[in-house]
Every structure is written in C-alpha cells, then in structure tokens.
Amino acid sequence: MNRRHALKALAAMALCPICSPAGFAAEGAHWSYEGEHGPAHWGDVDAASKVCSVGAQQSPIDIQSSIKSQLPPLQIGWTKKPDMIVNNGHTIQVNADPGNMLTVGASKYELLQFHFHHPSEHLIAGKTYPMEVHFVHKDAAGNLAVIGVMMTAGQANPAFKAITTAMPGAAGKPVKMTAVDMGQLLPARRGYFRYAGSLTTPPCAEVVNWLVLREPIQVARADIDAFAKLFPMNARPAQKDNRRFVLSS
Numbered sequence: 001m002n003r004r005h006a007l008k009a010l011a012a013m014a015l016c017p018i019c020s021p022a023g024f025a026a027e028g029a030h031w032s033y034e035g036e037h038g039p040a041h042w043g044d045v046d047a048a049s050k051v052c053s054v055g056a057q058q059s060p061i062d063i064q065s066s067i068k069s070q071l072p073p074l075q076i077g078w079t080k081k082p083d084m085i086v087n088n089g090h091t092i093q094v095n096a097d098p099g100n101m102l103t104v105g106a107s108k109y110e111l112l113q114f115h116f117h118h119p120s121e122h123l124i125a126g127k128t129y130p131m132e133v134h135f136v137h138k139d140a141a142g143n144l145a146v147i148g149v150m151m152t153a154g155q156a157n158p159a160f161k162a163i164t165t166a167m168p169g170a171a172g173k174p175v176k177m178t179a180v181d182m183g184q185l186l187p188a189r190r191g192y193f194r195y196a197g198s199l200t201t202p203p204c205a206e207v208v209n210w211l212v213l214r215e216p217i218q219v220a221r222a223d224i225d226a227f228a229k230l231f232p233m234n235a236r237p238a239q240k241d242n243r244r245f246v247l248s249s
Contacts, residue, residue, distance in 0.1 A: 031202050033090075039236050045202045052204035058239035059197030059210060060121035060148075066193055066248035072105035073249070074147070074190050074211060081179035085163065089171035090201065091115045091234055092227065094163065094180065102137045102145060104211070109137030109145045114182065116163075117235045118228050120150055121200050122212050124193075129216055130224050132235075133185055134200075145209045149186060154218030159184035161219075164226040187215040195246045200236045214248070 031037050031045050043053025052058070078100040086093050093115040100111040113136050120132035131151035138144055151160075159180045166177035191214045198206040 033234050033236070042202050042204060049202040049204060051198070051206060052202055055198060055204060055206050056242050057196055057198055057206040057244065058204060059200050059208060060123070060236060060238055061195070061197065061241045061244075061246075062123035062126060062238045063193050063195075063212065063246055064125060064241075066246040069194075069247040069249065071192070071194055071247055071249040074192060075103040076183070076186070076190075077101040077103070078111060078182045081181055083177055083179040084174045085166050085168070085177045086174040087168040087171050087230070091117065091231060092163065092167045094177075095174055096182075100182070102135075102147070104145065104209075107139060107143075107145070109139045109143075111182075112136045112138055114185070116151075116227060116231075117200075118224070118231050118233065119235050121235045121238075122148055122150070123238055124150070124212075124214070131219070131227065135182075142207075143209065144207055145211060147192075148210065148212040150213070150216035151219050151224070152216045153221040153224055156220040156223070157184060157217060160223050164223045167227070167230065169230065185217060187213060187217050189215050191215065191249050193246050193248050195244055197244075 031042055033039065043050050045052070080097040080099050082094050082096045084095040086095065093113050095113050096111040098110065102109045102111065115134055117132045117134070118130065120129035122132060129150040129152055133149045133151060135147040136144065137146065159182065162178050162180050168175060193212040193214065195210050197208050197210045198204050199208060
C-alpha cells in the first residue's frame, strides 16, 4: 500500500460515521483543542498523525485571495433526511443515510456525516465566523470532498434548532433524533472556494478536496450559545497556505 492509499484509509477511519463515537481517543490516541494535547501537539499523537505537524497541505486556511475559475456547480442531491446524532467528544455529528449524493463535474460523492465547529475553522479574508458546518463526502475510490458552510447569528434555522435540541450532553453512542432537512443548512447561493487540503483533526491526512461556500447561513444566537456550552472551542487554528492555489466559482 503506497503512502497516498494509506492516508486515504486512515481518513476513512477517522470519518467513518459508524465507528466508535469517541473516535481516535477510544483507541488510546488522545487529542484535544487546548493544552498539552492541543493542535500544536497533534503531530505527536501517534505515527499516523505526524503529518499534522509536517504536512504541506494542512487545513483549515485563511482564504485571503482566490483565482476566478470555471468551476462546476455543486449538484447536491441530499434526498434522505438523517435522524441519528452523536456527541463524539470532539463535536456534534449527524450521521447520514446512504444515498445522499454530491456531484461536482464528473465526480460523484456520497455524504457520510456532517458536524460542527465553534468558532469557524476557515477564515474568509481574515474573518472568523461564530460556527462552521462540514459535510463530509467520499467517492467510490475513497477520495474525500468536504463542503464547508459558515454560520452567523441571525434568524433561527429550523434544522440547526432541531440539532441543538437533540444533541447529547456527553460523549456516547449515536441516538435517534427528529429527521432534519440538511438543505436548510445551505445558503441559497452556492458559490464556493476550492482548494486541496487535509482533515482538520488527527490524523490530518492530506486527502480532502475542500469546497468552502462563500456565503454563510444564519442561525439563532441562542442555538450557537447552546452548542458553545458543550464545545466552547473546537476549531483548529488556520494553517499556512504554502502558496496553494485557491480557486473560486
């Protein structure tokens, strides 16, 4: 197995929506967002996570500039509403049912899960948002595509309200919730930035095609605060872009 295939396998393990709710922590590799196990030390978690400190295509980044390009539109076919939610100790994650698809040009990906960060991990022109949601997709070959959506305080969002109402207060196994319409977590306009990057948690595998939407969605401040009570800070700091090209639609 070559290095890239090995990294893809690790990425699939890290993102598996039916794996142990505690993620890598359950396997003895402890990491957190602060202190001696925080982002500055993720490269020491285990051998597979060394790329967290030595990688050249790490995420998130501060999207300061981009190259206008003829990028294909994001064709989102999320037809099945998920109803399983888990607190995995690092975030709140909603596990997707099979059959929710994303098509980008000739590439087709299936949605695995989506989860939240407080505050946002990506910055746009130096601006941090109160939260960010990541929709994690994988194609048949194991390639990952993650849609990132910024979240700002404003009008209540029915889907996010349902999620914060149902989210477990402690790490554990997935539990049932009212099925949510994931489309409500997307802005009306789907212009996006595209760049090659990594997972934003250990093992930080550099196997992600990032699709960061330019426009945020609005959610109620009370719902942001409810999430923040469980996760006051669960965002990796912006990483060096290392002269990577960021394309914009």
